[in-house]
Amino acid sequence: MDDWIDYYDSTHTIYVSKLHRDVHFRVIANDILAYVPSPDAVVLDYSCGEALFAAQVAAACQKLILAEPAPGVRGRLNARFGPNPKIAVRSLDELQQLPDRSVDLAVMISVAQYMTPAELDAAFALMRRVLKPGGRLVLGDILRPEVGAATDVMALLRLAAKNGFLTDALWGLARTALSDYWQLRKNIGLQRYAEADMLAKLKAAGFEASRAKTNIGYNPARMTFVATARA
Ligand SMILES: C[S@@+](CC[C@H](N)C(=O)[O-])C[C@H]1O[C@@H](n2cnc3c(N)ncnc32)[C@H](O)[C@@H]1O
Secondary structure, three states: OOOHHHHHHOOOOOOOOHHHHHHHHHHHHHHHHOOOOOOOOEEEEEOOOOOOOHHHHHHOOOEEEEEOOOHHHHHHHHHHHOOOOOEEEEOOHHHHHOOOOOEEEEEEEOOHHHOOHHHHHHHHHHHHHHEEEEEEEEEEEEOOOOOOHHHHHHHHHHHHHHHOOHHHHHHHHHHHHOOHHHHHHHHOOOOOOOHHHHHHHHHHOOEEEEEOOOOOOOOOOOEEEEEEEOO
16 A cells, blocks of 8 residues: 555545444535535535535535545445536546636545645645635645644544444554554654644635634544635
């Protein structure tokens, strides 16, 4: 396994059970819905993963573009959402073909930590280009330098306790501990950003940005930024 895209394309144990996967993607879809500006909005979900509840997001906008680099995940997205006329599944390369100023809302949740800073800059440039003036980029689940893996474990256990999958979560954590995950986390690592550094990076990419009060998803130790494309 070479990188995080391979990891997410594999049969990994990040979601400890079907219930966890469902709870996770329902929470993410609900949080995205809160940012959809209007029923005619075009929404781009950059590295969307399995996006199990994308149909709910699509129902609240005109068009939802699900972009995902992992080919196996993309195959499942195509199978799941192919019949939905409001959803388009794309590779990240295919996003180059999107017209300038054609998107109202771009979301990128729990992705920046897996990218090199240069890859993140390239993604920001793409989103800056395709967003309409005044369109928003919501960048969620950014890891801070000072918060370690124990906080991720606690956030998962709290979500599990609340949703009735604590035993599965404990087994899942044990399986993940023995899997490629820690090897990759040790070898490639996860990118972390202080609040001021991410704000500066977004500003340099042509956005006016601020940190949202609450993070998207269920890990309150991580940060969400809302960035508006400058006209
Ligand atoms: C934790 S999942 C997040 C999925 C979804 N956005 C969510 O919030 O549930 C990480 C996603 O990042 C993608 N990814 C991993 N490395 C990447 C990279 N270098 N560039 C772009 N996407 C990447 C994976 O394919 C996967 O879809």
